Amino acid sequence: MFSDEYRLARKVFQILICIDPPEERRLLLLFSEFISLCFWNMVGFGKKLRESQLTEWKGYYINYKLMKKKVKRYTEHMEVGTQNRHYVLRDFSRLLDHQIEKIVLFILEQQGVLAHKLSDIHQKQQALSQQPNCFDISQLQEAYREVGRDLLKLLFFVEMNAIGLRKILKKFDKRLRYKFTDYYVKTRANHPYSQLRQIFRHVGIGAVVGVLSHNLADLHYLQGCQGSYISIYDQPSYYHPDPVLDSIKLAVDRLSNSTTFLQFIGRHAFIMPEELPSPTEDHNAEERYHFMSLLLNLANTFLYMVNTYIIVPTADSYALSLGAAATVCGVIIGSMAVAQVFSSVYFSAWSNRSYRRPLVFSSVVLLLGNIMYALAYDLNSISVLLIGRLFCGFGSARAVNRRYISDCVPLxxxxxxSAAFVSASALGMACGPALACLFERSFRIYKFTMNGATLPGWVMAFAWLAYLLWLWFCFKEPHFEDNTDQTSHQNNAGSAVQVAIEYNPIQPLLMNSETKTTDEDGNEENDDDAEEGSGETQKPVTTIVAAYKLLTPSVKVQLLVYFMLKYAMEIVLAESSVITGYYFSWSTSSVAIFLACLGLTVLPVNVVVGNYISNLFEERQVLLASEIMVCIGLFLSFHILKLYTVPQYVGSSLITFVSAEVLEGVNLSLLSRVMSSRLSRGTFNGGLLSTEAGTLARVVADGTITLAGYLGESKLLNATLVPALLICISSIVATCFSYNSLY
Incomplete structure (x- = not known):
């Protein structure tokens, strides 16, 4: 069935590339995405590679079947002890080198063919420039587009082989328990004459795209479509986009993992795609989508982040007013995170059945929690204050917020x-402390005291009441379907085109599958390309233990990095009021402005990183560099010299916070690629695991602040920075050990 679907899709593609009216531009733009990724989750990679090969290029593809058999043979021989580790590594490396050399030489040969075609067309174009003729211009444009289509075929060839190389390396490591990927990438990818980089970095293709773009722009000018000519090199966005060039750009961006600001900031949301959606699934998302409900979902995210950080500037003074030490602010701030550890699980499970009810429950609990937080002052009870903050933590519906975007928003x-979700969180983080600086005045309403300590609770209680009313009347509960009975996919051209139109090009490159396939001889073989090696790899995990078993060393390292960055950020934020009060005698307003400024750096930093830095360097390079910068920021924060100055504190905090923010986007992007596809859905999904890791980091950080308070405020800063620095160094070491597995 799937073979018929794929052949049908290819026929539709061959028809589409022959037409070029404006209304078909989007079809042509996205159909190359569909061809390369449409059925990775349905059939095994070995069979898919054989079926998708171009007949004339068949002998130049990676021989995935041969290498898979080699891995199986190595496994059998190692079990009986007939081969040693050194022989296996040497033999498989030699085989892989031969396969890569075959692929690279063919890529270079095809680039030469394309360059020769472009040279011939360019000579005709130069002759035509003396006496422009509309008919000849159209012929030359079509000739350039034909070269572009050939380049698309070459890009698809490169992508197929890159996927095959990644999968066979993972299979070797899984079967033989060797760190072969680490060894092979370290010795091959970083060599000055690396052939591996030719495949994963598609060297030379950019020059072909440049020639196509430049000459098509010249022809467009000769055709009289533009009032005045401006070179694409002077103004790259000037030229009217061509559908073939747009398809090439998308394919190149996907291969190189290029990002925009929206894509980079959207990664912070860690909304993992379940699988490549069928037309029916995305039609369901269209039916579920309701703009006002999405807005309410984002408002919940914003208000929760405001609620989290609005008390940070005043938590120490509130603790003092209730007879506790100033460093108890760590417990006050961290109690919300403690409750969130548990609330994330039940909200994630609840979102399998409803979105409206958990959001209503969240609002009610947060309303009660803020009232209790505010009443603690008049009741003179630190217990009531802590219970109020625990209630606020139990109202954390971020799992529902993520799940709603993943399930109810069209692709x-x-x-x-996703970008709006992250932006709402960042703005809430900045607005919380900013609002706190407005509550300097003290007065009474009836028997209730209103001052800098209690007003955050009263204001947030009123905000959650208003939100609850808005939610009650305006949120539209989407229809929930029984997903246990999986229907078959429709085998028609309309379905294929719909998938192509709606497919989002930032989906992960690899999908896991395990299925029975048939080789060329008609024999049934088990194409066990799933990382987990289980017969139920398409089912979501149902327990936290099962989820933990799916965590590979690379995933564990990325979760450690996430824990570290959240720990460092929480240390900087949570102890800011105590540290600045002790060293610099800052007022509540000064602390609030400082924290608000830190929060406001999130979006501009992501603009720079998303548009520029992440496109200049590999993600693993940005990851390691960001970790080192966090380490430097923490080291600079230590009180070593006799005089501790404001520039030292502000500068080191800014370096730590900004580096951690950059690290979060890159870390979650890598985590989504190395994490099992089974963790993309269900209750115990990747989003929940990352949330739990981050929340535990906040709990530990806030607990560290409180425990360090027993040493006295003079030693608080260094006492809290030592564990943060040790965790940071540990994450850097772990990243170095797993660095090549992130290639």
């Missing part, structure tokens, strides 16, 4: 919705 809007 064409999901990237923007």
């Amino acid at each position: 064409k809007l999901r990237l923007q919705a």
